[in-house]
Amino acid sequence: MRILLTGGTGLIGQALCRHWQRQGHELWVWSRNPLQVPRLCSGAQGIAQLQALNGSAPLDAVINLAGAPIADRPWTAARRDLLWRSRVDLTRALVDWMGEQATPPHVLLSGSAVGWYGDGGEQWLAEDSAPGNADFGSRLCVAWEQEAERARQWGVRVALLRTAPVLAPQGGMLARLLPPFKLGLGGRLGSGQQWMPWIHLDDQVALIDHLLHNDACSGPYNACAPEAVRNTDFTQTLARTLHRPAVLPAPAWALRLALGEMSVLLLGGQRLVPRRTQGAGFAWRYPQLATALGQLLRNS
Template sequence: MRILLTGGTGLIGRSLCQHWATQGHELWVWSRRPLDVPGLCADARGIARLEDFPAELPLDAVINLAGAPIADRPWTTSRRQVLWQSRIDLTRRLVAWMAQHSTPIPVLISGSAVGWYGDGGEQAMNEASPPGQPNFGSALCSAWEHEAARARPHGTRVVLLRTAPVLSPDGGMLARLRLPFSLGLGGRLGNGQQWMPWIHLDDQVTLIDFLLKHADCDGPINACAPDLVRNAEFTRLLARSLHRPALLPLPAWVLRLALGEMSVLLLGGQRLAPTRLLSAGFAFRHPDLAQALATLR
């Protein structure tokens, strides 16, 4: 297959490129740093502009994973603009470019996040569920998915990948938590009762490959492990995997004071199931949190 990725130099994108390179796929990455792409993305070819992709080459798939990190800094007005432009504006440009192809591109797998559901509280949710309490993150995901869905009238199968926080030894949520927890400074967030979906990087890569190859999979897909835990349980298992106590909880009021509206990412949650993946026959390699954390030490 010939595949174009956005966000190919990110955590998931790099792992995808390594996975697909071993299968012999031809990989192209749209990047602000195209000269760095071959070294970061398993010898993929980098392009600085979509117009640099050779018009005569047909594409089998587009994987849209681009987006500035949502939890790196508070949601100031300027930061919201960056988050919006890196997701909604970029996806709009990508879909418009796809529409110019004389032959429809068969599939677009476009990034989203479990934040689409907002704060779901205790409500059990799957892909058919309505969103819970809205916030800026849920509005961002909704607009992101709306732009990706514009590819459907052009004959493209569109998969909306609602990804949970990804567990990896080299980045993502776990990289931020490992140091304080290794020092014995970790603890639950707020009362610790919020549900906390997650997914191992290995499963994130293999499920994207699975969705690429299964033409009956389209629309929203929850990319989260079936072993759903509350924040207190996640905290306990992470501390245990590092052989450290977890005795320093962070009160909700401290998080709200420090992070403002962005605190909903830590104090809210989603009681979420990967219903459509399981129904399609996807088998998780790391369905259990304790086992997944043991592989990431």
């Protein structure tokens, strides 16, 4: 296959490039820094502008994972603008370009996030649940998906990945948690009762590959493990895996004071069930948190 990725230099993108390079696919990565692509993304070529692919053989697939990190800093006005431009505006430009091609790609797999649902409390949430609209994160995901859906007018199959925090020791949420937890300074966030969806990096890559190769897969898919855990369960399991205590909670008031509205990412949660993902025939390699953390932190 001939595949274009956005966000290819990120945690998931790099893992996908390694996976697809082994399968012999032709890979391009649209990047602000195309010269770094060959070093970061196995077997991929970097392009600075989509127009560099104009006139070349048609693409089979586009994988849209681009977006500035959403949890790196508080959502100031400037940060919100950057998050919006790097997701919504970029996806709009990508879909417009796809429509300009004589033969548009067959499929667009476009990123989204479990934040689409907002803070769901105790409610079970499947792919047909209503979106949240109470916070910036959910509004961002809703607009992001709407831009990707426009590709259907070009005859493109569109699948949306509502991705939970991806577990990998080299990046993402787990990499940020490891230093304090290894020192025995970790603990629950707020009450710890908020639901905390998650997915192992290997399963995230396998799910994207599964959706790519199954023409019947269209619409939203919850990219999360089938085991639902609360924040306190997650932190205790992580501490046990590292053979450390987890006795220093972060008070909710302190997180709200430090992070403002962005604190919903830590104090809110989603009790997700990946119903459509299961219905698509996907089989998780790491469906349980203890097994996933044990594999990821084997040498920690």
